[in-house]
Structures are given as structure tokens and as C-alpha cells.
Amino acid sequence: MANEPRDPMPLEEPMFILGNGEMYRNQTEVKMSQIVLPCHANYCGELSAGQLLKWMDSTACLSAERHAGCSCITASVDDIHFETTIGVGQVVNITAKVNRAFTSSMEVGISVSCEDLFSDRQWKVCHAFATFVARRTEAGKVQLKQVIPRTQAEQMEYSLAAERRRMRLIHAEIINDLLMSECLDYQDAVPAERTRVESVELVLPPHANHQVSTFGGQIMAWMENVATISASRLCNAHPTLRSIDMFHFRGPSHIGDRLVLKAIVNNAFKKSMEVGVCAEAYQGGEPLRHINTAFMTFEVLDNDRKPCTLPRIRPEPVMYLSYNNVSALKMLAARSNWVLTSEKNKVSLYTLEENQMLCFKVETHVAVAAEQVFLLLSDLRRRKAWDHHYKECEVITDSHEDDTIYRVVTPSVTKGGKVQDFILLASRRRPCDSGDPYLIALRSVTLPAYPPTEDYNRGEVLCAGFSIWEEENSFTKISYYNQATPGVLPYISTDIAGLSSSFYCTFASCSAFLEENKDNLASLPTSTL
DSSP, X not given: OXXXXXXXXXXXXXXXXXXXXXXXXXXXXXXEEEEOOGGGBOTTSBBOHHHHHHHHHHHHHHHHHHHXXXXXXXXXXXXXXXXXXXXXXXXXXXXXXXXXXXXXXXXEEEEEEEEETTTTEEEEXXXXXXXXXXXXXXXXXXXXXOOOOOSHHXXXXXXXXXXXXXXXXXXXXXXXXXXXXXXXXXXXXXXXXGGOEEEEEEOOXXXXXXXXXXXXXXXXXXXXXXXXXXXXXXXXXXXXXXXXXXXXXXXXXBTTOEEEEEEXXXXXXXXXXXXXXXXXXXXXXXXXXXXXXXXXXXXXXXXXXOBOOOXXXXXXXXXXXXXXXXXXXXXXXXXXXXXXXXEETTEEEEEEEETTEEEEEEEEEESSOHHHHHHHHHOGGGGGXXXXXXXXXXXXXXXXXXXXXXXXXXXXXXXXXXXXXXXXXXXXXXXXXXXXXEEEEEEEOOOTTSOOOTTEEEOOOSSEEEEEEEOGGGOEEEEEEEEOOXXXXXXXXXXXXXXXXXXXXXXXXXXXXXXXXXXXGGGSOGGXX
């Protein structure tokens, strides 16, 4: 039928006349036009942001594949700010083109405008940058051809693409800093727990792209849906999405996956609110896989389309820090390309070098029950008994029964230098199923009440912790992981180079500590029981 939405069709690329009079057409440019029908609209009669994200992702993917000559997948979408909404009956015009290609990834610029067919007016809606990765072919990894900018605008975007790529690589650190900021606790605030939303979607064939993976635009639309519900629960009204802080796809999803979507209002400002949303996938009894995380900003508009004042919220930032803490350790432990560096007295040292990042893993076995090992290692205050790097350790706060924030002091790495201190979040997790390990995840957090001081060098732990596996006959395998940072690297560099055996001494001491206390539950601090 004529009124039914049809599959989008790319339009022919525009022609440009260069300074030398040469006619030029950008071969990667793709255009898509869609009329907004009632089936695309939300409760306000405006185009759903989720539907718009689908169209944007489709257009950008077509552009990326035109340049690569092979299938491409969405890796990330940068921050998006929606300047206006789009009504039913109006036309959405989307243009996408490749700004720059790197080794196997490329940046695609996306611009969206709205057209009113009755007044012949057009106006800008949003602009975004997406990163796509070329999929491997039978011949191996794809080496993308370089983009040659011809016009002045293309040259500018080509130059800026390198800087945007650098910013993407440090984006996670910026977000962590924002999450770690301390928020005021108002007595009349709405508890963040009230805004929590969890929804499950079954990935069916209509949700998949031409590569049989879940369509990235579909995942973004589902995430927008749960985020909108979460925002509605705070304000008891219909919110309007104003901006998105970077979708970053951590892994693929496929037909048959169950996608678990979770959202919660992280913070409310006077006229806007931030909603954190994440997507995880699983099939059968396998553990959850982290697919995507994003932060969305909503407003509530009055009858004059002006932002309303919002209720205050009592945020729960540690909850999301804890989630990131545990998921980061799980992903580090799941890497398959660890290299055995050395082995001594049944203690093995592995290293992993990837994307200019050095990680290490220490593995050993003890004749102590796994749960007892978990209890003994969970309280960092007891680590001084076996780890000479822990000079002092105090509890700052018990945020939750499974999450505690500590301040740890370690010796100076240089003679006569300052000692280091760390503010660490320790997240403890028992196994969900019989085949799962016990986990103790560690990462640095920032607390305004504990700023760096002149007497200490403030160190940082990006990702560290223990994975504890129960084996037969009361034997337990312990794996310790650490993503090395400048604050940690001096302690371990000589071990990795084979010039020291301090690691082996430390973990031999750990084994002795565990075996000495394997039956001594009474001596455990109550906070860990």
C-alpha cells in the first residue's frame, strides 16, 4: 500500500565543481529520505528517537560498506544532540559519508534535517559521527583504502576525524570521572531505585541485519525505549530525548539472543535528567555479555515547549561503578591470548599486550575451599598479612553488602620518594551458577571527600581483582588480574622482565595465609560474612 513505510533507498550523490573546474562526486555519500508516519511516532505525535537512530545507522552503514567494499558493523556512535523534534507528516532527510578511514575502521559523518512539504522549509535536526569496522573476509582482515578529501569541507572533516578518534579512545575515562563525582543527598529527593527499568527482548530474524547480527540501530532503539520509561518514572510525564552520550558496542549480538536492557536515572538537574542504560545478551545458560552502554539526557516540555523544573533525585552512583567494575574484570579474564611469561613454585605469570595496554595475570592453586578463599581475600584490610605492597588499608564506606570503598597506602617505588595511596572500590560477587567463579573486582574511584594530598602520590587502578574457581578435592584455582597503569607498573616491571621473583614470594605468602586460616571463620571481620 502507498501509505505503508517502504525500505529506504539511497539517492544519487551530489556533484561539486572544484576550484580547477573539475566535476566531483563523493562516492561514499548516501542519502535517505523518509516520511514520518503514525507508526514511527511516539505518544506526542513526534518521530520516535529510536526509529530515527535506526534510519541513521542504516544510512551510515550503507556509506561505510560502499567505501569498504564489504560488510561493516557499527562500533560506536558519538554524542548526539537533538536540536528539534520531527512531527508526523514531515520528511526526514539523512546524509552520510565516510570522513576518514584508518586501518580497518572508518568514521562516517551523519547529518539529519527535517523538511516540511507544505511550507518548503528545511531545518537541521542533529549531526553525528559513527565508527564502523570492516568485517573479516575469507582472505583475512580488511585493509581499508584511504579517503582522499577533495573539497574544503571534506578536508576539514578529514583532519578533525583523527582528533575525534583520539577522544573516543579516552571517552571511557571521562565518563568514569563524571560518574565518580559526588552528588548532594536532598531529603525530598526521589530515590533512584524508583526509576529502575529492566526489560528483555528476544532477537528474531526481523531484528537482524544482512550479516545475521542484531541490527545496531535496533539495539539503540530498544535502549532508548527503556531509558524513556525510566525518565518518565521520575517526572510522571512524557520526556523528550535531547542528547545521547556515545553508544559504544562492546560485542556482537545474534538471532536467538535474549537482550537484557537496564536503565536508571543517574542524576537530575534543574531542567534535565541523565539516564544510564546498558544492554547485555545471553543464550541458554551462558553468562551475560556486555553489548552496549550509553547515557541519555531528557527534558520535560510544558505547553509552550519550554523545559520544566524536575524533581530532585537521590542518585546511586556506586551501583553503576560496581557494575562496570565487575564487567571489566570479567572481560579481562575472558581474553584468550594470554602468554605464559614465567613459572616458579607452582605460581604462573602471564602477560597480555593489546592496543598499547599491558595486562598481567598470576595464577596458583591452594588446598582451601573456594568459598573460604573468597571470604579471606574479600576484606582488603587482611591483605597486609600477605602482601608487602599493602602498607595501610582502611574502610572509607560500605556502600553495599557486596561493595566497599577502601583507602590503601603502598610503599614508594623509588628510594626517598613519596608513598602512594589509592581509593579503591572492591566489588564482591558469589557464583550465579555452579560453573561460575567467585569474583573480587577492584578499581579506583574518585571521592571529593578524599582528594589527593601533597604527602602522597595518588595512584590509579583501572581494572584488577581475583577470579576464584572451585576444583575437585577442595582445591581452588586463584587467578589475579591487573591492567597495568603508571602507578602499578613500577611494582611489576622487573617481574615481567624476569629480573625479580617478588611476585612469586607474594603469592607464596598468599597461599600460606590462606592455608593457615582455612578453618578460622571466627577471625573474619563481620563485614565479609
